[in-house]
Amino acid sequence: MKKRILCLSLFVLFFSQINAQDQKMNAFINALMSKMTVDEKIGQLNLITPGSDIPTGSVVSTNVEKKIAEGNVGGLFGVIGPEKVKQAQDIAVNKSRLKIPLLFGSDVIHGHRTTFPIPLGISCSWDTALIRYSASVAANEATADGLNWAFSPMVDIARDPRWGRVAEGSGEDPFLGSLIAAAMVKGYQGNSLADKNTLLACVKHFALYGAAEGGRDYNSVDMSKIKMYNEYLPPYKAAVDAGVATIMSSFNDIDGVPASGNKWLLTDLLRTKWGFKGMIVSDYTSIGEMVNHRQGDINQVSAQAIKAGLDMDMVTEGYLGTLKKSLQEKKVSIADIDRACIMVLEAKYKLGLFEDPYRYIDAARAAKEVLSESNRAAARKIARESFVLLQHDYKTLPLKKSASIALIGPLANDKNNMLGTWAVSGDPQKSIPVLEGMKNVGGAGLNIQFAKGANITDDPSLAKQANVFGLRVDIDKRSPDEMLQEALSIAKNADVVVAVVGEASELSGEAASRSDITLPASEQKLLKALYATGKPVVVVIMSGRPLVLTGAIEGAAAVLQTWHAGTEAGNAIADVLFGEVNPSGKLTMSFPYSVGQIPVYYSQKRTGRPIDPNNKFSTKYFDAPNEALFPFGYGLSYTKFVYSDLKLSSSELVKGKSIEVEVTVSNTGKFDGAEVVQLYTLDKVRSITPPEKELKGFQKVYLKAGESKKIKFALTEEMLRFYNAALQFVSEPGEFSVMIGGSSKEVLSKDMVLK
Numbered sequence: 039m040k041k042r043i044l045c046l047s048l049f050v051l052f053f054s055q056i057n058a059q060d061q062k063m064n065a066f067i068n069a070l071m072s073k074m075t076v077d078e079k080i081g082q083l084n085l086i087t088p089g090s091d092i093p094t095g096s097v098v099s100t101n102v103e104k105k106i107a108e109g110n111v112g113g114l115f116g117v118i119g120p121e122k123v124k125q126a127q128d129i130a131v132n133k134s135r136l137k138i139p140l141l142f143g144s145d146v147i148h149g150h151r152t153t154f155p156i157p158l159g160i161s162c163s164w165d166t167a168l169i170r171y172s173a174s175v176a177a178n179e180a181t182a183d184g185l186n187w188a189f190s191p192m193v194d195i196a197r198d199p200r201w202g203r204v205a206e207g208s209g210e211d212p213f214l215g216s217l218i219a220a221a222m223v224k225g226y227q228g229n230s231l232a233d234k235n236t237l238l239a240c241v242k243h244f245a246l247y248g249a250a251e252g253g254r255d256y257n258s259v260d261m262s263k264i265k266m267y268n269e270y271l272p273p274y275k276a277a278v279d280a281g282v283a284t285i286m287s288s289f290n291d292i293d294g295v296p297a298s299g300n301k302w303l304l305t306d307l308l309r310t311k312w313g314f315k316g317m318i319v320s321d322y323t324s325i326g327e328m329v330n331h332r333q334g335d336i337n338q339v340s341a342q343a344i345k346a347g348l349d350m351d352m353v354t355e356g357y358l359g360t361l362k363k364s365l366q367e368k369k370v371s372i373a374d375i376d377r378a379c380i381m382v383l384e385a386k387y388k389l390g391l392f393e394d395p396y397r398y399i400d401a402a403r404a405a406k407e408v409l410s411e412s413n414r415a416a417a418r419k420i421a422r423e424s425f426v427l428l429q430h431d432y433k434t435l436p437l438k439k440s441a442s443i444a445l446i447g448p449l450a451n452d453k454n455n456m457l458g459t460w461a462v463s464g465d466p467q468k469s470i471p472v473l474e475g476m477k478n479v480g481g482a483g484l485n486i487q488f489a490k491g492a493n494i495t496d497d498p499s500l501a502k503q504a505n506v507f508g509l510r511v512d513i514d515k516r517s518p519d520e521m522l523q524e525a526l527s528i529a530k531n532a533d534v535v536v537a538v539v540g541e542a543s544e545l546s547g548e549a550a551s552r553s554d555i556t557l558p559a560s561e562q563k564l565l566k567a568l569y570a571t572g573k574p575v576v577v578v579i580m581s582g583r584p585l586v587l588t589g590a591i592e593g594a595a596a597v598l599q600t601w602h603a604g605t606e607a608g609n610a611i612a613d614v615l616f617g618e619v620n621p622s623g624k625l626t627m628s629f630p631y632s633v634g635q636i637p638v639y640y641s642q643k644r645t646g647r648p649i650d651p652n653n654k655f656s657t658k659y660f661d662a663p664n665e666a667l668f669p670f671g672y673g674l675s676y677t678k679f680v681y682s683d684l685k686l687s688s689s690e691l692v693k694g695k696s697i698e699v700e701v702t703v704s705n706t707g708k709f710d711g712a713e714v715v716q717l718y719t720l721d722k723v724r725s726i727t728p729p730e731k732e733l734k735g736f737q738k739v740y741l742k743a744g745e746s747k748k749i750k751f752a753l754t755e756e757m758l759r760f761y762n763a764a765l766q767f768v769s770e771p772g773e774f775s776v777m778i779g780g781s782s783k784e785v786l787s788k789d790m791v792l793k
């Protein structure tokens with residue numbers, strides 16, 4: 039009893055403190071607003087970039103200093119580093135009339151100066167604590183570097199690997215995507231936004247951007263509400279529930295209305311239904327792009343955006359140029375402008391910028407904490423956990439340090455591509471290529487020879503696109519044949535070949551859609567020639583997306599998918615190849631068998647004519663399987679894990695109670711290792727057609743060689759809920775299959791009934 043009273047009073051105390059804090063903030067902002075002119079309020083809604091770093095569209099802002107001094111800027115992005123940030127903040131704080139400090143944002147996407155693997159890679163760790171930690175390390179570095187706002191995490195569900203931006207998200211599954219979204223938000227924002235080493239997270243791109251038709255970037259999205267609610271919206275919602283401070287609207291339209299001017303999306307759903315209390319920012323020029331979407335002229339689209347609920351205008355300067363006139367013409371109200379301004383000011387207040395505009399500017403901290411040894415160690419660890427072993431003959435890996443190794447491939451000794459897309463603050467020169475990593479881990483006596491073997495691509499037009507932000511594809515002066523012969527001569531004298539191939543970093547990411555996602559012809563030719571030597575070939579693939587590997591890896595002894603793994607890529611790859619670490623990543627996005635199958639994802643529906651090889655009139659392709667080459671949840675290890683004895687504590691689940699699902703996982707191989715144990719369900723009769731499998735839980739467990747463990751999950755009625763045709767979140771009584779396995783394809787299954 040006493041305990042309960044104590045808990046209750048702590049609860050009351052906690053909420054009264056929060057209330058008092060809110061009241062203090064409201065009073066401060068009201069007082070400030072009462073001094074602001076309409077122009078100054080509109081100025082706060084303007085987010086611009088001087089374009090000194092990488093601009094992501096064709097527009098950059100002009101007269102930035104003057105605009106800041108005149109109170110026409112609320113925040114900047116692309117200004118990074120204590121010195122530059124201080125210069126800009128000085129202008130806001132010393133020259134503008136009301137001295138309102140600026141926000142400083144950046145695309146801190148996977149690490150900051152210390153670059154981690156691309157987000158799709160990190161998600162393959164299935165380790166939410168590690169993912170949260172990665173965001174907190176990034177926040178620490180970014181704030182030491184003057185920033186207070188990260189345009190991350192991207193939580194767009196992505197099922198079309200032609201879309202280059204799959205690199206930036208967590209793959210195809212809403213359940214896993216939601217947990218990762220929440221972990222990232224908590225990692226960036228920590229316990230308090232006012233702490234010096236935390237910053238505003240920005241969930242993006244709201245919404246459904248990952249479902250662009252045909253995988254072509256910026257393309258239209260058209261989706262039923264049922265699919266939206268069940269499969270695409272959950273990660274954004276999870277981020278809101280985790281307290282994300284800001285949200286970025288997406289480029290695409292939804293139900294015929296561009297997201298940046300979509301009132302249903304930004305106000306009815308996000309604010310009213312989900313209770314989002316933070317600030318909404320547009321994507322880069324996405325307000326202006328509504329003109330191209332044929333929504334009207336710049337006056338019209340800017341008014342539409344603010345009325346839809348969008349607070350801050352990134353780069354278009356449509357708010358700055360038109361809102362005052364629209365106010366006079368009564369096309370927008372002062373309440374619209376006030377609401378948006380309050381959102382921007384609240385974000386600044388929560389960061390503590392009004393108390394100390396220089397809170398995030400600390401050159402001494404930057405010198406000590408940026409690219410520190412411990413951050414590099416974190417990058418190495420995170421990278422190792424992100425690798426997925428796709429194929430293995432169970433004898434070639436791990437490599438022996440005494441073996442003679444031929445290290446071959448255009449990405450084997452390359453510093454420029456490892457950081458991956460959206461590494462705006464990463465320095466390729468600080469990254470460790472595979473050759474160097476192999477020498478570091480293999481030791482002084484390592485017998486290793488290197489040859490480039492091929493260009494990443496021989497196609498100059500592809501190379502040109504890959505080289506927009508600096509040299510990524512370096513087409514060799516030697517002929518392809520000369521390079522190949524050199525590679526073959528070292529391969530023939532080696533015990534084992536390690537071939538490092540894949541995509542250039544800028545062939546994935548924004549505006550990097552591809553209709554052919556096979557390995558480039560130059561690399562395929564190299565691999566074939568290497569297989570023909572009869573030596574065991576370990577293929578290491580660096581890419582920003584699931585590639586179509588059918589055929590290209592048929593002769594490989596082992597295939598390790600490493601993504602673009604960041605600053606410490608080379609060391610991390612060597613750690614895994616030499617067996618210092620046993621790979622344990624599992625795919626979070628299916629690898630298609632062919633482009634023609636796309637979209638291919640594990641949670642597809644059965645259809646009225648389930649696949650039947652003997653029935654022409656069943657759902658299938660003539661010339662390809664229905665299933666992915668490597669499905670969601672798949673990933674091998676140097677050891678083997680065997681699943682047995684799936685048990686349910688009861689064959690009936692009653693609302694309000696739970697049943698225990700237990701499985702025994704045994705490590706039957708020779709190496710210690712980690713396994714991601716995955717729990718799926720199938721709702722056997724549902725009012726709306728269900729996916730054949732839905733992920734409901736997972737645990738990453740460590741097992742010593744020879745060890746067995748009983749793994750338990752609690753299954754509750756809440757876990758079986760979904761959005762029905764009326765968009766109510768319900769479960770429906772009836773039969774379910776409960777499945778556990780080491781991938782979405784290989785599971786043990788038992789049935790039970792929900793009462």
Ligand code: BGC
Binds near residue numbers: 094189242321548
């Ligand atoms: C991208 C966003 C990014 C923004 C700012 C846009 O082109 O879509 O993800 O945050 O640019 O760089």
